[in-house]
Amino acid sequence: MSKVLVLLHSEQDGSLAKSGLEAVGAAKSLAEGLGGSLVVGVFGGEIASAANAVAGCGAEKILGVAGADFAASRYATDAAAAEAIAKAAGADYIVAPGTMRMNRVLAGVAYRLGGRVDSHVTGLAVEGGAPVVNRWYYRQRMMGRVQRDVRPWVIAIDPGAFAPLTGTEGTASIENVAVALADGSKRTSVEGIVAPAADAQTIRPDADLLFVAGAGWTKKQADGQSHVKEAEETILGFVKGAGASLGSSKSLVDQSGEGEAVLSFLTHLNQVGQTGATPRHPKGLASCCHGEEPHAVGWRFITERRAINLDANCGWAQGKADVLYVADAFAVMKKVNELLTS
Amino acid sequence: MSELQIVVCGGIVPDPLQTLAPQMGPTGPALKNEMMLPAVLDPWAWHSLNEAANLAKKNPGSKVTLVSLGPKAKLQQVMMTMAQKVPFELVALDGPASGFTESAEVAALLAEAIEGIPGLDKSKLLVFGGWESASRGAGTTMQVVGEILGIADQFLAVDQIDVQADGSFKVYERVEGGKHQVSVCAGAPAVLGWATGNLPEPPNNPQIGMMNMRTIMPSLQKAKPTQVKSEGLKFASVEQPQQRRDTKIVKDMPADQIAAEIVEWIRK
Numbered sequence: 001m002s003k004v005l006v007l008l009h010s011e012q013d014g015s016l017a018k019s020g021l022e023a024v025g026a027a028k029s030l031a032e033g034l035g036g037s038l039v040v041g042v043f044g045g046e047i048a049s050a051a052n053a054v055a056g057c058g059a060e061k062i063l064g065v066a067g068a069d070f071a072a073s074r075y076a077t078d079a080a081a082a083e084a085i086a087k088a089a090g091a092d093y094i095v096a097p098g099t100m101r102m103n104r105v106l107a108g109v110a111y112r113l114g115g116r117v118d119s120h121v122t123g124l125a126v127e128g129g130a131p132v133v134n135r136w137y138y139r140q141r142m143m144g145r146v147q148r149d150v151r152p153w154v155i156a157i158d159p160g161a162f163a164p165l166t167g168t169e170g171t172a173s174i175e176n177v178a179v180a181l182a183d184g185s186k187r188t189s190v191e192g193i194v195a196p197a198a199d200a201q202t203i204r205p206d207a208d209l210l211f212v213a214g215a216g217w218t219k220k221q222a223d224g225q226s227h228v229k230e231a232e233e234t235i236l237g238f239v240k241g242a243g244a245s246l247g248s249s250k251s252l253v254d255q256s257g258e259g260e261a262v263l264s265f266l267t268h269l270n271q272v273g274q275t276g277a278t279p280r281h282p283k284g285l286a287s288c289c290h291g292e293e294p295h296a297v298g299w300r301f302i303t304e305r306r307a308i309n310l311d312a313n314c315g316w317a318q319g320k321a322d323v324l325y326v327a328d329a330f331a332v333m334k335k336v337n338e339l340l341t342s
Numbered sequence: 343m344s345e346l347q348i349v350v351c352g353g354i355v356p357d358p359l360q361t362l363a364p365q366m367g368p369t370g371p372a373l374k375n376e377m378m379l380p381a382v383l384d385p386w387a388w389h390s391l392n393e394a395a396n397l398a399k400k401n402p403g404s405k406v407t408l409v410s411l412g413p414k415a416k417l418q419q420v421m422m423t424m425a426q427k428v429p430f431e432l433v434a435l436d437g438p439a440s441g442f443t444e445s446a447e448v449a450a451l452l453a454e455a456i457e458g459i460p461g462l463d464k465s466k467l468l469v470f471g472g473w474e475s476a477s478r479g480a481g482t483t484m485q486v487v488g489e490i491l492g493i494a495d496q497f498l499a500v501d502q503i504d505v506q507a508d509g510s511f512k513v514y515e516r517v518e519g520g521k522h523q524v525s526v527c528a529g530a531p532a533v534l535g536w537a538t539g540n541l542p543e544p545p546n547n548p549q550i551g552m553m554n555m556r557t558i559m560p561s562l563q564k565a566k567p568t569q570v571k572s573e574g575l576k577f578a579s580v581e582q583p584q585q586r587r588d589t590k591i592v593k594d595m596p597a598d599q600i601a602a603e604i605v606e607w608i609r610k
Contacts, residue, residue, distance in 0.1 A: 075494065075497070075519075111446060111489045151572075196521075228599050268540075275386075320586075
């Protein structure tokens with residue numbers, strides 16, 4: 001009988017993130033599809049709350065590694081904890097949320113276990129008694145359906161790709177797993193997280209809307225002048241008013257290295273597309289963006305898409321957006337901001 | 343300052359502006375006309391090479407070696423361009439550059455090549471590479487390279503490294519929500535999978551190019567033939583998304599009206 005381990009980490013406050021619940025849902029479906037059993041494994045500084053959040057998920061046991069050594073996201077200690085849990089579980093399949101913390105260690109853990117790993121998994125099914133995963137290749141430009149013979153098979157699922165399992169709260173009975181940390185495991189110390197000030201934060205993974213700003217915002221307008229300051233105020237005003245997350249085309253971010261006018265709040269972290277992120281949001285609004293398929297992969301996981309552009313034949317929008325408004329984004333977005341604040 | 347031995351793992355990928363289409367072959371999926379497509383150094387690998395060169399410049403006595411796996415002819419084409427940018431030595435492995443290959447096998451080849459670098463001193467070793475690639479896009483290669491080399495300090499999605507006088511270094515790694523986790527590592531050896539970094543594109547420098555080519559061409563000539571069998575990996579299918587949307591083009595609508603429509607859509 002196949003055994004599926006869902007491997008989780010707790011957050012700094014001891015809770016379990018939504019992506020963790022998504023992984024539990026995916027792992028439970030996989031275990032049911034294989035007619036197998038489910039084991040939960042959690043590591044982190046404090047894990048009781050996280051384990052309690054999934055106590056009723058139907059797992060045969062909950063394994064845990066907790067303590068100050070495992071509170072911070074650090075390769076050596078996280079990998080040791082994950083390896084110990086995986087060995088204690090003896091699972092054929094290990095499903096985990098594809099968070100940055102997990103993605104840092106899963107490939108190394110798979111290597112230690114003699115297994116293989118697939119990351120950024122967006123679909124998971126059982127066909128003919130065997131799992132099949134969907135993942136994208138060449139930066140979201142082609143979809144592959146993958147099977148593997150090697151076990152354990154570590155499967156990191158992309159946050160937002162699966163429905164979270166809910167209604168599983170309870171009181172967990174955690175089976176503690178001992179971890180022998182190797183010498184040198186704590187050569188790295190985590191100092192903390194650096195984040196923009198709350199009012200300057202423009203990347204919001206949980207926002208309902210992604211607003212993508214293209215290079216057109218900094219180009220010369222009808223009066224022959226560029227209006228960068230006005231563009232900044234308009235874009236930030238919208239992102240704040242709509243509670244949107246802000247993405248940017250590569251060309252707009254790259255301008256900072258080319259000595260051209262830039263939007264001061266944009267960094268490579270905002271970049272979406274072929275060499276940036278492909279975030280998941282229910283809606284997306286692109287403005288002043290241009291480009292063909294390689295640039296437009298930033299749209300891949302956006303459900304409803306609209307665009308504002310002066311070019312009706314723009315490759316960013318044609319065939320990729322649901323609605324393309326052929327209009328001046330400055331004029332439209334100013335009006336939008338007025339409506340949002342009225 | 344510290345003398346560092348920086349090894350950059352960097353593969354080649356099709357030029358991002360090319361149209362890509364998959365096809366199934368006898369050994370699995372591949373890109374249609376793959377050998378005809380112009381190639382570039384993988385964007386994130388390039389960022390890491392750029393950062394490596396910058397770090398080496400700041401730490402006199404340091405050396406940068408690029409280890410690259412790809413078809414020899416393609417590697418040569420890409421190196422002609424890359425050699426103009428920053429100083430490095432090349433260790434070339436003649437093999438597939440496909441995104442459909444098994445990352446663990448690729449990692450084993452890279453690790454073996456690193457172990458074979460003459461004069462390798464692990465106490466000074468920083469292994470750089472892209473955190474993901476523009477081909478497989480998995481972010482699963484560098485960790486295995488580190489595991490094989492016995493390196494326990496690994497960092498993923500790095501945007502900045504600040505090396506201190508005592509050899510320790512501060513690393514800024516991307517985490518969710520546009521933030522960075524800041525860590526301090528006691529020093530080499532370590533593995534850093536780079537995100538974009540903060541450095542501008544360096545201009546072409548013919549002098550660097552001439553210096554690099556003195557070692558790059560011999561390295562390409564003696565590139566070791568390798569195989570990536572991708573054992574146990576099976577593709578049920580590989581296809582391009584068929585999601586061309588029926589775009590509604592709205593022309594000649596006043597800005598006020600468009601704005602009202604957008605706000606209604608946002609609030610829906």
